[in-house]
Amino acid sequence: MTQNEPRVFPPDFVWGAATASYQIEGAAREGGRTPSIWDTFSHTPGRVLGGDTGDVACDHFHRFRDDIDLMAGLGLGAYRFSVSWSRVQPTGRGPAVQTGLDFYRELVDGLLERGIAPALTLYHWDLPQELEDAGGWPARETAERFAEYATIVGEALGDRVAMWTTHNEPFCAALLGYGSGVHAPGRTEPESMLKAAHHLNLSHGLATQALRAVLPRSAQVGITFNPGVIRPFSDSPEDADAARRIDALHTRIFTDPVLHGSYPQDLRQDTARVSDWSFVRDGDEATIHQPIDFLGLNYYTPTVVSFAQDGAVKGNDGHGVSEHSQWVGSEDVVQFHPAPGEVTDMGWVIDPTGLTDLLLRFHREVPGLPLYVTENGAACPDKADDAGVVHDSDRIAYVHGHLAAAHKAMEQGVDLRGYFLWSLLDNFEWAYGYSKRFGMVHVDFETLQRTPKASARWYAEVIAAGQLPA
Numbered sequence: 185m186t187q188n189e190p191r192v193f194p195p196d197f198v199w200g201a202a203t204a205s206y207q208i209e210g211a212a213r214e215g216g217r218t219p220s221i222w223d224t225f226s227h228t229p230g231r232v233l234g235g236d237t238g239d240v241a242c243d244h245f246h247r248f249r250d251d252i253d254l255m256a257g258l259g260l261g262a263y264r265f266s267v268s269w270s271r272v273q274p275t276g277r278g279p280a281v282q283t284g285l286d287f288y289r290e291l292v293d294g295l296l297e298r299g300i301a302p303a304l305t306l307y308h309w310d311l312p313q314e315l316e317d318a319g320g321w322p323a324r325e326t327a328e329r330f331a332e333y334a335t336i337v338g339e340a341l342g343d344r345v346a347m348w349t350t351h352n353e354p355f356c357a358a359l360l361g362y363g364s365g366v367h368a369p370g371r372t373e374p375e376s377m378l379k380a381a382h383h384l385n386l387s388h389g390l391a392t393q394a395l396r397a398v399l400p401r402s403a404q405v406g407i408t409f410n411p412g413v414i415r416p417f418s419d420s421p422e423d424a425d426a427a428r429r430i431d432a433l434h435t436r437i438f439t440d441p442v443l444h445g446s447y448p449q450d451l452r453q454d455t456a457r458v459s460d461w462s463f464v465r466d467g468d469e470a471t472i473h474q475p476i477d478f479l480g481l482n483y484y485t486p487t488v489v490s491f492a493q494d495g496a497v498k499g500n501d502g503h504g505v506s507e508h509s510q511w512v513g514s515e516d517v518v519q520f521h522p523a524p525g526e527v528t529d530m531g532w533v534i535d536p537t538g539l540t541d542l543l544l545r546f547h548r549e550v551p552g553l554p555l556y557v558t559e560n561g562a563a564c565p566d567k568a569d570d571a572g573v574v575h576d577s578d579r580i581a582y583v584h585g586h587l588a589a590a591h592k593a594m595e596q597g598v599d600l601r602g603y604f605l606w607s608l609l610d611n612f613e614w615a616y617g618y619s620k621r622f623g624m625v626h627v628d629f630e631t632l633q634r635t636p637k638a639s640a641r642w643y644a645e646v647i648a649a650g651q652l653p654a
């Protein structure tokens with residue numbers, strides 16, 4: 185295929201868009217919902233840019249019907265959303281609250297009526313605060329609570345949701361939440377970070393078992409990772425070793441136990457100063473290693489690392505992390521570098537080849553496992569014209585480049601089943617608050633009015649044609 189031909193996708197390719205509960209729902213205190221760690225974190229001065237919170241966000245909780253109309257207008261085939269744990273099980277324990285479950289049931293029914301397949305994620309980082317108070321993810325019990333929560337949601341929605349994801353990016357939940365502290369709950373405790381990673385993995389295994397027990401056999405269960413696409417700064421053996429270390433800590437800490445049933449030995453050695461890993465009990469790795477039906481992959485930008493001479497891990501890995509030293513032991517020396525090239529409004533370099541590489545990696549690593557791109561997109565410095573329309577040619581170029589990269593992987597045999605653009609709406613971008621806009625639909629955070637951007641119209645055309653223009 186040459187650059188000048190349209191790229192045709194298979195007729196059953198799933199064209200979607202993604203969001204997450206805390207980033208869009210608002211209604212933080214309604215219907216019995218209790219605070220999650222993101223409510224607490226965002227209400228703590230200095231944690232989120234501008235003091236922004238998800239109290240109102242896009243007010244999707246009240247406007248979800250309009251949002252479904254927007255999705256239908258775009259011709260979306262699927263919508264990936266997450267469930268707020270403390271909305272359906274406020275204390276993280278015991279019985280569910282009916283109003284919470286009703287909200288998701290109405291959302292799902294509305295989607296199905298419009299022919300949009302719901303893709304449900306159980307956990308996109310909003311742990312009930314009560315469970316954090318009891319120890320959070322570093323506590324083993326949280327994994328057991330998660331399985332109970334999975335049963336509740338599975339029983340309530342299993343008859344109408346076909347695609348289930350346990351976790352979104354456990355990397356962020358564990359490493360940013362408990363390691364660097366730039367995400368909720370904002371702890372900076374190296375061993376807690378490793379325990380959190382393990383209990384997130386364990387909770388995936390337990391929840392997958394719990395879901396299998398209550399879902400119809402046809403339901404698809406998987407997990408979403410954001411594996412680093414780690415590139416060594418040079419071809420020196422030292423830089424290759426730096427890349428190996430960060431690949432272990434960012435990616436294989438999750439993918440190895442989930443996909444292969446054991447933690448990487450090199451990771452255990454690299455982190456030996458921090459922990460003896462005695463929190464991994466006999467049988468845990470087998471529990472984590474449940475058969476899954478698909479793997480979700482999120483990709484935004486690659487990471488460039490080198491060996492650093494002076495004993496510190498420094499720089500920025502493109503995900504808001506600047507200090508890794510305590511994670512890998514003081515003798516470990518890794519330097520993060522800005523990758524060359526144009527960047528998005530996040531400062532993340534635009535490199536679609538990373539998506540092709542990522543898809544090929546997991547195609548080779550787990551042959552036969554269907555893959556989805558569950559997130560990909562760009563924050564852009566959007567400006568509306570007089571009519572309120574954003575002409576985001578930069579976002580269109582980003583998505584075009586990445587869809588072409590995904591298509592290239594498919595040409596090489598990757599079983600890619602679908603693509604979910606991040607995001608449907610401008611929303612609460614975690615520690616950046618409302619300062620970063622990822623939506624293909626503009627949201628005015630004063631009036632909450634939604635206005636599709638040029639990228640939304642462009643994406644609708646791609647979906648309708650089932651192909652990417654040359």
Ligand code: FCB
Nearest residue numbers: 204352353606613614622
């Ligand atoms: C991912 C998150 C998602 C969004 C995008 C930009 O790491 O899963 O919620 O913030 O980044």
